[in-house]
Amino acid sequence: MRYIAGVDVGNNTTEIAIGEVSGKGKVRFLSSAMVRTVGIKGTLRNVIGIIDALDLALQPLAIQRKDLSVVLLNEATPVIGDIAMETITETIITESAMIGHNPSTPGGQGLGLGQTIGLPELAAVAADAQPWVVIIPGTAEFADAAEQLKRALSRGLKIAGAIVQKDDGVLINNRLPQPIPIVDEVKFIDRVPVGMPAALEVAQPGRTIEKLSNPFDIATLFHLDPEETRKVVPIARALMGTRSAVVIKTPKGDIEERRIPAGKIILLGHRQKVEVPVDEGADAIMAKVADVYPMEEVQAEPGTNVGGMFEHVRQVMADLTDQPVSTIRVQDILAVDTFKPQQILGSLAGEYALGNAVGLAAMVHTQKLPMQRLARKLEEEIGIQTMVGGVEADMAIRGALTTPGTDAPLAIVDVGGGSTDASVINTSCEIKSTHQAGAGDMVTMLINTELGLEDFDLAENIKKYPLAKVESLFHMRHEDGSVQFFQQALDPRLFGRVVVLTDSGPLPLETRQLLSKIVDVRRQAKRKVFVKNALRALERVAPANNIRLISFVAMVGGSGLDFEIPSMISDALQEYGVVTGRANVRGTEGPRNAVATGLVLAYAEEFGG
């Protein structure tokens, strides 16, 4: 009889299963444990985490570390995903031609067309048919400004609208005899040109502007010819979705959307070589990636943004494995379309536009080396024979098969932090497996960028936990609309805020974004990465590359515990008539511990007695 420990070092967690092997194929599992992985997967620092986990697992048992016969490490086809974001469009206003933003409270509503004029100059002009758009600087007090507008109106001047520097739109409008559209919070009001025709639109609450976001309406307002109309298209596009906007026609005023050369990706297959520019977007890239199969290597055009990113991935891998950079090859990528809020260059109100961007996850296969180094180190530290066990995906499927109610043929999907893996076992126990770039870390990156958080930990929390809005000190509304009441008052810092319901309590978010928007971004990011990758991975391993020929899929790994990923993947696979579920390893562990369990099982099968 021997005590065996199976150890699975993952990107985020280190898992252990301890079993008692009493004969060929005879195993009794005694305990399991899980700790956070210390250091990057595959580095010597992992040893600290492994020893911790071993002690944790041995604690409830009456055996010592020295009683263990063998420690088995996962082979961990070392896969490292790195992620990068390339912006491919940028909006530049070459002259002050527009303002479009979402001040929380613009004044009045409707559409106004007139010539721009400063507030002080208003008193000097004579009443005629000319309508004016008044520019009110921050130095003017709202009551004074309203008074001056009122005087001008009583003299018979036509006032079509106003552009205000401070947050005074409603205040001024409330003091006028008739409402006019007012766009406020225009930061750089001194850059608004005077004496130019301007159109100004404020939508009613809960709506967005209609006229100024349509190039033909702008053309109608300013009597533009077809050539000029073509030029205002980016303006209209930039104004789409805002609640208030101003378009000013300056003689040279122009806005352009510049496409930044992001570089090319070169896909090298067995016999073919395909180049695809990054700025063609994720769909184009992924279509080419699917064409080129089996993939030998992915390269990037040197000297470009994407080239720099690839260089970084290879450098990290080279450092990790002590191999020269030249031997490291990127073998899979996942590209995802995303948006990045970017300040518009030359804007007047500090507006942001959502620039298009492509997020890339790259994956590198390396040699077995790092795990063997790790095994040697562990053996030195604890004085117990340590071996590198079988291929990770094979082990995972063995572990997953301990789920009650499963049998070969079975497919598993393992969504981790860096990569998405899938394997299939058929009735004759042949296993086929694949690794795909892109998983949890990429989702975090997408959430971080699309919401403009610049806080990776916060993005991670948003990914992992559901949201709620604290509506009073005694109740919160969850993102699904249900209400939860509390006996004890909540922390006043949470009052009125959108919170992330983490394990250690609610965490307030300081953002103007609506809860629904954050939920939307989170779900989209998960769909774009997890669902897409799960399908991609299953397609690779499915018989005849047809997912329909798989009947059962079990989800393993940490993401199987996520509150929405399993149902998303399950929904997507339903279309293929596939039954999907979360594995329950050994009937007790849930989706966790599959690899560690598999390692012990594999050892027992080969055990000679």
Next chain:
Amino acid sequence: MQISEELVRQIILDVLKQEQGEGKPAKRQDEQVPPLSFKELGPAKTGTDRNEVVIGVPPAFGTHMTKTIIDIPHREVLKELFAGIEEEGVKARLVRVNRTADVGAVAHDAAVLSGSGIGIGILCRGTTVIHQRDLEILQNLELFPQSPLVDKDALRAIGRNAAKYAKGEHPSPVPTRNDPMARPKYQGLAALLHNKETQYVKPGAPSTELSVQL
């Protein structure tokens, strides 16, 4: 660095110039600000309108005392708070809290009277709290403890944020500043203002509804 007589002379001149510069606002303190024209509308009632924020002021506010520690006339104080609330489309109601001059208690009394449950309490010297009726008196939604740093922009933002809480939005807290020199520079003055203010407190007296001509 070499210290020459020239340099010392220059530094002394600079310091003197600065001192004179700082002396100016001190002079302005003598300027009298006339009291505000309040109209008392009887005992304050609890509001039923969900769309209101109540501003609570202590007894001396705008009557015996008429400006904050940095000489913002109380008229301006109320104007900025009202403007901030109006800009968000919320109504403001003014209440005099007679029983106390403690900023937390004034703000909490205002919040209890408010139909939305959101109140602002502001002392004569400018210390401000945004309160909610379900909180304990010594808690707060937002606290602006250093009265010398409560300027007109801050007051506008306080009004705006209170209104946003009343609407059930989630505003970012008004950035609170911290000036380590505020304490040594103003502590004596603040203590005097506090003493003066508390003289007018009528313990146990009910709060009164006010209207004001600004």
